Amino acid sequence: MHMKRTLQAKHKQDGMTLTSFVVVLAVVGFAAYIGMKLFPMYQEYYSVRSAAKAIAAEPGVGDMDPSKxxxxxxxxxxxxxxxxxxxxxxxxxxxxxGWRMKVNYEVRRPLVGNLDVVGVFDISQDLTRGGGTD
Incomplete structure (x- = not known):
């Protein structure tokens, strides 16, 4: 009798059904899809930020002409x-x-159908006469 109850208890713990697995897979897939759309936007943002910091480290950048x-x-x-x-x-x-350089830009990527993902980026960097970041 005790053995029969143990087998029944184990039988009830089947795990995930096919339907729930498909739902989880769809959610994970959609999250990965959104991540693939957002990653290039943020990669570009970090490139712009690092470029601004590299320029700020240049000696005498605060005395340079803004066009240069x-x-x-x-x-x-x-x-x-x-x-x-x-x-x-x-x-x-x-x-x-010296100068305060501001880089403000917007990135728009299509997501699904007529829905777009929009990223608005705002970077501010002080460019001082001595170089180096403030």
């Missing part, structure tokens, strides 16, 4: 294959120790 600084930025971005940052997205404000 912008040219340096786009040379860095060409190396990193950035395609969404345009010249009109880069602005310079005068600060006491």
């Amino acid at each position: 600084i912008q040219s340096m930025l786009f040379k860095h971005l060409d190396i990193n294959y950035s395609e969404n940052v345009k010249e009109e997205n880069v602005k310079f404000d005068r600060i006491d120790s």
